[in-house]
Amino acid sequence: MTSDTWGRVRGELLKSIGKNNFSAWIEPITFDALEDRTARFFVPTNFIGSWVSQNFGDLILRHLVSAGVGVDRIEFKVDPEAAARADNANARPSQPAAAETTAAAARLSDARPARTTALNPAYTFENFVVGKPNELAHAAARRVSEGEHVSFNPLFLYGGVGLGKTHLMHAIAWELSTSHPDMDILYLSAEQFMYRFVRALREQDTIGFKEMFRSVDVLMVDDVQFIAGKNSTQEEFFHTFNALVEMGKQIVISGDRAPVDMEGLDNRIASRLQCGLVVDLHPTDYELRLGILQQKADVQRAKTPGLTIAPGVLEFIAHRLSTDVRTLEGALTRLFAFADLIGSEITMDLTQECLSDLLRSADRKVTIDEIMKKTCEHYNIRQSDMIGPSRARNVARPRQMAMYLCKKLTTRSLPEIGRKFGKRDHTTILHGVRRIEELMATDSQIAEDAELLRRMLEA
Ligand code: ADP
Ligand code: MG
Secondary structure (H helix, E strand, O other): OOHHHHHHHHHHHHHHHHHHHHHHHHOOOEEEEEEOOEEEEEEOOHHHHHHHHHHHHHHHHHHHHHOOOOOOEEEEEEOHHHHHHHHHHOOOOOOOOHHHHHHHHHHHHHHOOOOOOOOOOOOOOOOOOOOHHHHHHHHHHHHHHHOOOOOOOOEEEEEOOOOOHHHHHHHHHHHHHHHOOOOOEEEEEHHHHHHHHHHHHHOOOHHHHHHHHHOOOEEEEEOHHHHOOOHHHHHHHHHHHHHHHHOOOEEEEEEOOOHHHOOOOOHHHHHHHHHOEEEEEOOOOHHHHHHHHHHHHHHHHHHOOOOOEOOOHHHHHHHHOOOOHHHHHHHHHHHHHHHHHHOOOEOHHHHHHHOHHHHHHHHOOOOHHHHHHHHHHHHOOOHHHHHOOOOOHHHHHHHHHHHHHHHHHOOOOHHHHHHHOOOOOHHHHHHHHHHHHHHHHHOHHHHHHHHHHHHHHHO
């Protein structure tokens, strides 16, 4: 089995167990090896291992088998090194190739003819905790959800993953469908928009497709970055968009970054988006995290009457995990499961044990600058050499080492790393990372350097 296959299986697992369970239980595990029809995985703690094995073991096995892996058993073992690597290497499930997803989604939509994807009943305004980082986005969403007149069109919500874009869009849809039952609201992801378009092309029913999309009162398209670079879909999207705006219909769109920063996004779409209201969801701050944790803990307490949480625990988590909301939810899900299992109060000790992997990775926030600095010191070269043009071996190799470490130890993307290294192209960074990986296998000095630097940076 390749890590690609595991990446695909992770994608399937995400679909079948939902994002919260996925981030609580599947994200922390890494594939190790397949031997004697046994798939071995590393887990950050024993608790996670036994929980995953009991609750998701069969499911994982089934998905592996249907992915064509010759496997009869799965095993989990603790490996702290792997835990540290895990949150860098596979923080997110890999995107399956476009052709495959097209087929899969066509099947999906065949089976479910509903126009709107099911809305999550938990994604309401009542359940949305408002704080400084999201107050503008929340206010704008509220305004649109009143549905009285179209005030800004489109509303474009953007921000990093797990910050509440989808939640707000569902909340608008819920609110509108309660206050205006006759209103025809269509919510779907940009990915689904594409699949439907592709299917309409295949079935030679683009007229039906156009009619359907042009007949709605409110159109909401989530994760528009998905269609960036997909030209015929963007073209169609642009026309749909214009037609609806002309008819005075409300449009709400979300994306993972500002329209101008979205590579491959049609300029006409980008400028259309700019014409409306563009608001971003900022990364969470301590108060918002605490508010969210308190709200989720209250909900859980209502469901589990015996549950008690020691004073200071939620504050501790809010302080130490400066992450997106989904990761926070995943941490709580795991904590509640743990407490339920051993039937005890959620104490500080229990929290530290149960969330040790998340806490560790939160501690280890190495920056690109630190990596450059330490690498220069180690190889005794100047910092200016890191970003300079010289290709001499004695600076090029350390530079590649630093690129490699940036990829492994930070969550920065290749283009972001490239910018830091004197505006180099992302392919140059990728080449550097690969080169070091190759050398590590053959050159023990390079492998030692990498290990030493990694340890120094993580200390
Ligand atoms: P995005 O679409 O931006 O990636 P989601 O809307 O899916 O993020 O949010 C991720 C998870 O975090 C969801 O379970 C959502 O309910 C929760 N969430 C995000 N922001 C908030 C908030 N402000 N209050 C309560 N829950 C939130
Ligand atoms: Mg989303």
